[in-house]
Amino acid sequence: MLRFILQRFFGLMVTMFFVSIMVFVIMELPPGDYADRYAFRKYSGTGVNVTQGDIENIRRDFGLHKPAWQRYGDWIGGIITKFDFGESFAFETSVNNVIGKRLWLTLAILFCTLVLTYLLAIPIAIYAAIRRHSIADYALTVFSYLGLALPNFLLALLLLYVSVTIFDSSVGGLFSPQYEKAAWSLAKLLDLLKHLVVPAIVLAWSATALQIQTVRATMLDELNKLSVTAARARGIPEWKVLLKYPTRLAINPVVSTIGFDVNRIFSELPIVALVLGLPELGELLIQSYLDLDMYVAGAILLMLTFFIVVMNFISDIALAFLDPRISLQEG
Amino acid sequence: MDPNLLIDVQNLRVSFRTDEGIITPVEHVNYRIKREKTLGIVGESGSGKSVSTRALIKLLPKNAIVDPESKILFNRGNGTEPLDINLLPAGSKEIRKLRGGEIAMIFQEPMASFSPVYTIGNQIMEAVRTHRLSSNSPLAATSTVGTHISESLKAKYNNVSKKEARSIAVDMLRRVGIANADLRVDQYPHELSGGMRQRAMIAVALSTHPSILIADEPTTALDVTIQAQILELMKELQTELGMSIIFITHDMGVIAQVADEIAVMYLGTIVERGPKEAVINDPLHPYTKGILRAIPKLNNLGARLEAVGGDIPGPHERPTGCPFHPRCPQRITKTCDKLHPERIEKTPEHFVRCFLHL
Ligand SMILES: Nc1ncnc2c1ncn2[C@@H]1O[C@H](COP(=O)(O)OP(=O)(O)O)[C@@H](O)[C@H]1O
Ligand code: SF4
Ligand SMILES: [Mg+2]
Numbered sequence: 001m002l003r004f005i006l007q008r009f010f011g012l013m014v015t016m017f018f019v020s021i022m023v024f025v026i027m028e029l030p031p032g033d034y035a036d037r038y039a040f041r042k043y044s045g046t047g048v049n050v051t052q053g054d055i056e057n058i059r060r061d062f063g064l065h066k067p068a069w070q071r072y073g074d075w076i077g078g079i080i081t082k083f084d085f086g087e088s089f090a091f092e093t094s095v096n097n098v099i100g101k102r103l104w105l106t107l108a109i110l111f112c113t114l115v116l117t118y119l120l121a122i123p124i125a126i127y128a129a130i131r132r133h134s135i136a137d138y139a140l141t142v143f144s145y146l147g148l149a150l151p152n153f154l155l156a157l158l159l160l161y162v163s164v165t166i167f168d169s170s171v172g173g174l175f176s177p178q179y180e181k182a183a184w185s186l187a188k189l190l191d192l193l194k195h196l197v198v199p200a201i202v203l204a205w206s207a208t209a210l211q212i213q214t215v216r217a218t219m220l221d222e223l224n225k226l227s228v229t230a231a232r233a234r235g236i237p238e239w240k241v242l243l244k245y246p247t248r249l250a251i252n253p254v255v256s257t258i259g260f261d262v263n264r265i266f267s268e269l270p271i272v273a274l275v276l277g278l279p280e281l282g283e284l285l286i287q288s289y290l291d292l293d294m295y296v297a298g299a300i301l302l303m304l305t306f307f308i309v310v311m312n313f314i315s316d317i318a319l320a321f322l323d324p325r326i327s328l329q330e331g
Numbered sequence: 332m333d334p335n336l337l338i339d340v341q342n343l344r345v346s347f348r349t350d351e352g353i354i355t356p357v358e359h360v361n362y363r364i365k366r367e368k369t370l371g372i373v374g375e376s377g378s379g380k381s382v383s384t385r386a387l388i389k390l391l392p393k394n395a396i397v398d399p400e401s402k403i404l405f406n407r408g409n410g411t412e413p414l415d416i417n418l419l420p421a422g423s424k425e426i427r428k429l430r431g432g433e434i435a436m437i438f439q440e441p442m443a444s445f446s447p448v449y450t451i452g453n454q455i456m457e458a459v460r461t462h463r464l465s466s467n468s469p470l471a472a473t474s475t476v477g478t479h480i481s482e483s484l485k486a487k488y489n490n491v492s493k494k495e496a497r498s499i500a501v502d503m504l505r506r507v508g509i510a511n512a513d514l515r516v517d518q519y520p521h522e523l524s525g526g527m528r529q530r531a532m533i534a535v536a537l538s539t540h541p542s543i544l545i546a547d548e549p550t551t552a553l554d555v556t557i558q559a560q561i562l563e564l565m566k567e568l569q570t571e572l573g574m575s576i577i578f579i580t581h582d583m584g585v586i587a588q589v590a591d592e593i594a595v596m597y598l599g600t601i602v603e604r605g606p607k608e609a610v611i612n613d614p615l616h617p618y619t620k621g622i623l624r625a626i627p628k629l630n631n632l633g634a635r636l637e638a639v640g641g642d643i644p645g646p647h648e649r650p651t652g653c654p655f656h657p658r659c660p661q662r663i664t665k666t667c668d669k670l671h672p673e674r675i676e677k678t679p680e681h682f683v684r685c686f687l688h689l
Binding site: 225226227229230231232233234235236237238244245248249322323324325 | 388390422426427428429430431432435436438440443444445446447448449454457458461462519521532535539
């Protein structure tokens with residue numbers, strides 16, 4: 001098992017290395033470089049005549065005169081050793097300052113969405129499979145098709161409308177106005193959770209529908225296995241048979257798609273965030289592209305892919321623990 | 332009930348609700364199992380061997396209906412009334428005690444019988460801890476099926492501990508001939524060979540010291556040498572543990588090696604049943620004669636070609652009258668296709684359903 005974990009960890013490092021190179025290439029793509037944009041931003045409209053020499057000086061100040069591989073080294077080195085993602089050109093402060101809060105809020109949304117998806121999908125799917133052909137089973141099937149068909153942002157708008165008109169509460173943003181600037185407290189945390197519910201429901205909606213279908217199908221498969229009949233023939237109580245044998249295996253496809261779910265949540269988050277007015281990373285990523293604020297864009301891209309890769313790693317390891325056949329095959 | 336009998340099945344009839352209506356693939360089934368003896372059930376695939384034996388522990392799919400008139404009598408011994416298993420509700424505690432505890436079962440596919448994600452030992456210990464009382468319990472020696480032990484007494488003499496169950500598991504693996512049992516106990520099914528898995532499956536089944544083992548085609552998936560070893564092992568354990576066996580197969584050659592009594596099934600009915608020698612040396616039913624001729628003999632390998640002609644009808648096209656009449660070379664027109672033959676005791680303990688023996 002240790003060997004399997006080390007192998008996967010090595011894989012993670014290699015993936016991150018290639019990802020960081022790709023991100024760096026993307027950061028270099030816009031025409032001109034940081035010095036050009038810095039000079040333009042700083043002196044335009046001030047009447048100062050910027051010479052080629054001035055730009056050259058700025059370039060030297062920022063180390064931009066070095067070859068690309070050295071600049072990549074500086075950038076990634078700063079991130080690894082000092083957790084320094086560089087300077088934001090649009091905000092005129094460090095990238096860390098710009099991203100900071102949004103990073104934690106994005107992670108909070110991600111975490112809430114995943115928990116909500118799995119808490120709903122797994123028990124519902126298992127129930128539907130055990131009560132196959134019951135009214136509940138058919139109702140859930142209809143629901144899950146609906147879930148797949150309804151676009152996210154539409155659901156977000158709907159929930160926004162419902163909560164404002166019926167519950168008279170603001171779901172937009174992450175905090176109610178009175179907590180916006182307040183220091184962290186239990187009340188503020190509860191307020192945050194209250195605001196996370198709607199985005200979590202919106203983002204969990206289609207994933208839940210999808211997972212219900214996969215888990216239900218796997219569960220039906222597992223229920224027909226001879227090993228389940230054999231366990232019943234041993235006189236094990238039915239609830240224990242169901243939990244220990246088919247359920248345990250029906251969870252595997254969920255675990256193996258955690259990375260996929262994270263990926264999907266990150267892609268859907270910006271639209272949902274836009275509708276709900278959430279200050280998260282995806283929205284900032286789009287803004288930073290528009291501003292050509294490439295250090296910010298790079299940092300966000302790197303972080304989002306890092307989470308996906310790490311979640312994939314976790315899901316691989318968890319799966320190996322759940323299914324002893326996996327680590328033996330490859331180990 | 333005759334104290335030598337363990338199980339007496341009378342008029343077993345099992346139907347299934349299907350999308351095309353109700354089918355009754357098992358009907359007019361009567362068989363008895365003597366203590367410490369082996370009943371061999373032989374019949375083509377689909378003849379109802381599995382359904383008619385799984386009914387003994389109500390291990391049937393949800394769409395199955397067992398006729399409430401059918402009787403499945405289980406002899407609890409010491410002069411008590413026999414227990415009619417058919418009267419017990421499917422999910423009841425009594426049924427669960429019977430399953431594994433008194434009536435254990437092994438299946439054709441040893442690999443599929445084990446869950447791949449738990450060790451062999453885990454699955455043996457699960458059976459042991461479900462059924463066996465701790466060895467220092469005075470209740471351990473008595474059968475607990477159908478007897479009402481007060482809850483307080485049960486709490487006092489708990490089921491075996493994990494540690495004890497593990498040593499029972501290791502011991503059981505050793506007894507079924509698995510070397511390095513103390514290492515094997517922690518291995519997963521895929522780490523064992525096919526023959527070893529079937530041995531382990533036998534270990535799971537026998538770890539609770541059941542009164543009877545139902546072996547549903549236990550050697551069909553194994554190659555011939557391993558098959559012979561498993562048959563030998565089952566015989567050994569039978570004498571050692573003093574249990575009865577129902578051995579299901581579609582291979583008359585295998586039945587001849589293991590059975591004391593033989594029941595021949597055709598289309599959900601036992602068409603002939605009797606002591607092994609009587610059935611093999613003096614078969615009464617035309618179907619039995621047909622399958623006996625189909626066993627290849629060393630001096631006459633070509634004889635296999637003489638097998639029973641024709642195809643088995645599907646479950647929705649059960650013939651009227653004698654179920655075998657469309658394929659029977661000796662059928663009596665206007666009788667065999669109209670009337671269902673009753674059970675006839677031709678010689679003591681040798682039964683047949685055929686109008687030729689009226
Ligand atoms: N779940 C089920 N639903 C409907 N019919 C079934 C079901 N299980 C078994 N049967 C019917 O019972 C017949 C006998 O099956 P089975 O006892 O498994 O045969 P055997 O073990 O002799 O090969 C089958 O041919 C099939 O028609
Ligand atoms: S009853 Fe008639 S059809 Fe059936 S086996 Fe006997 S002779 Fe053949
Ligand atoms: Mg069968």
